[in-house]
Amino acid sequence: MRKKVADSVSWVGKVDWEIRSAHGKEYSTHKGTSYNSYLIEDEKTALIDTVWEPYADEFVHNLSLEVDLDTIDYIICNHAEPDHSGALPVLMKHIPATPIYCTKQAVRSIYGHYHQDWDFRTVEAGDTLSLGKKTFSFHPVPMVHWPDSMMTHLSGNNILFSNDAFGQHYAHELLFNDLAEKCTLHEEAIKYFANILTPFSAIIQSRIQDFLATGLPVEMIATSHGVLWRQNPEQIIERYLQWCDAYQEDQITIIYDTMYNSTKGIAETIARGIQQHSPATRVKLFHAAKADKNDVLTEVFRSKAVLLGSPTFNKGPLASLSALTEEFRGLKFMNKKANAFTSYGWSGEATSMLNAQLIDAGFSVTGEGLRINWRMDSEELEKALQFGVDFASATF
Numbered sequence: 191m192r193k194k195v196a197d198s199v200s201w202v203g204k205v206d207w208e209i210r211s212a213h214g215k216e217y218s219t220h221k222g223t224s225y226n227s228y229l230i231e232d233e234k235t236a237l238i239d240t241v242w243e244p245y246a247d248e249f250v251h252n253l254s255l256e257v258d259l260d261t262i263d264y265i266i267c268n269h270a271e272p273d274h275s276g277a278l279p280v281l282m283k284h285i286p287a288t289p290i291y292c293t294k295q296a297v298r299s300i301y302g303h304y305h306q307d308w309d310f311r312t313v314e315a316g317d318t319l320s321l322g323k324k325t326f327s328f329h330p331v332p333m334v335h336w337p338d339s340m341m342t343h344l345s346g347n348n349i350l351f352s353n354d355a356f357g358q359h360y361a362h363e364l365l366f367n368d369l370a371e372k373c374t375l376h377e378e379a380i381k382y383f384a385n386i387l388t389p390f391s392a393i394i395q396s397r398i399q400d401f402l403a404t405g406l407p408v409e410m411i412a413t414s415h416g417v418l419w420r421q422n423p424e425q426i427i428e429r430y431l432q433w434c435d436a437y438q439e440d441q442i443t444i445i446y447d448t449m450y451n452s453t454k455g456i457a458e459t460i461a462r463g464i465q466q467h468s469p470a471t472r473v474k475l476f477h478a479a480k481a482d483k484n485d486v487l488t489e490v491f492r493s494k495a496v497l498l499g500s501p502t503f504n505k506g507p508l509a510s511l512s513a514l515t516e517e518f519r520g521l522k523f524m525n526k527k528a529n530a531f532t533s534y535g536w537s538g539e540a541t542s543m544l545n546a547q548l549i550d551a552g553f554s555v556t557g558e559g560l561r562i563n564w565r566m567d568s569e570e571l572e573k574a575l576q577f578g579v580d581f582a583s584a585t586f
């Protein structure tokens with residue numbers, strides 16, 4: 191069922207309330223998501239993006255109830271990832287000759303996924319396509335999120351169809367940011383950036399500035415996931431520019447795993463030391479094997495500094511911590527301090543190994559870290575407390 195976005199612009203996508211992970215099992219979607227597709231009906235009719243493949247039949251059926259599919263003159267594919275292009279094979283069976291406007295890189299990706307010789311019309315920065323009264327202009331934004339990604343601007347309505355940029359995995363029936371729960375929207379937007387877009391921060395900053403330099407007015411940002419930014423759309427552009435710029439809040443995050451609560455005890459003692467030194471700093475603790483990975487990565491993104499703690503097990507850290515440092519490496523967090531600690535019985539390599547992983551991931555390690563043999567006694571409790579004080583002091 192269509193929802194009105196603006197004059198002659200309708201949302202025809204799918205709200206996925208059920209999904210609990212995207213990118214396979216890589217990204218937790220506690221709040222579901224949506225695949226936003228748009229129908230623009232001017233003198234010509236255009237469809238922007240489709241939906242994820244499992245909803246292809248439903249999408250095409252619903253679309254056919256809203257518009258005679260044969261009257262669709264143009265398909266715009268802003269991004270070839272299957273959560274947006276997944277319904278193309280079903281749709282194109284109905285309208286095989288309809289031209290698909292996309293970047294050159296998208297042709298390769300779409301063909302790579304579906305192996306079909308559809309009528310691709312490649313576009314470059316600034317190319318336009320008239321719909322009659324209104325006109326599309328195309329703005330490739332490679333690596334926001336894939337090399338093929340682009341944004342499409344619609345004149346008249348001044349809507350920027352931004353695809354992945356500015357999106358959130360957030361199912362919502364009311365479509366617009368001013369009708370969404372503000373905290374949830376912010377949480378899902380920052381989680382999306384932290385977990386998906388962080389590695390491309392410098393590129394994103396430059397692509398946003400390139401688009402702003404066009405001077406095109408933007409009255410609404412119509413994303414491909416979650417709610418549309420109708421009220422004050424500049425707010426999410428400003429946030430993206432902040433998030434791209436080695437973003438930090440006044441927060442230190444401690445992530446640990448534990449076998450008999452010794453490492454947990456060290457973590458909590460270090461937290462007290464940090465708070466002793468910096469009472470206003472937000473300190474958050476997470477059990478690496480119990481907490482949601484993507485939520486933890488969002489907290490790391492927000493942090494000035496991170497501490498990792500693990501028992502030494504088989505001469506190294508537990509796998510839950512090493513898996514996390516591999517995520518750190520891939521996400522390329524910037525300008526963050528770090529250190530590590532362990533509770534050990536007879537060797538204690540976890541601290542140095544975690545610190546080596548942190549250095550490899552681009553963190554600035556503040557020292558040799560902390561090793562506590564077995565459980566803390568009162569002397570070692572003081573040592574852990576002081577470690578927290580010293581770490582906070584090195585951070586601020």
Ligand code: FEO
Nearest residue numbers: 269271273335354
């Ligand atoms: Fe929502 Fe990069 O796909």
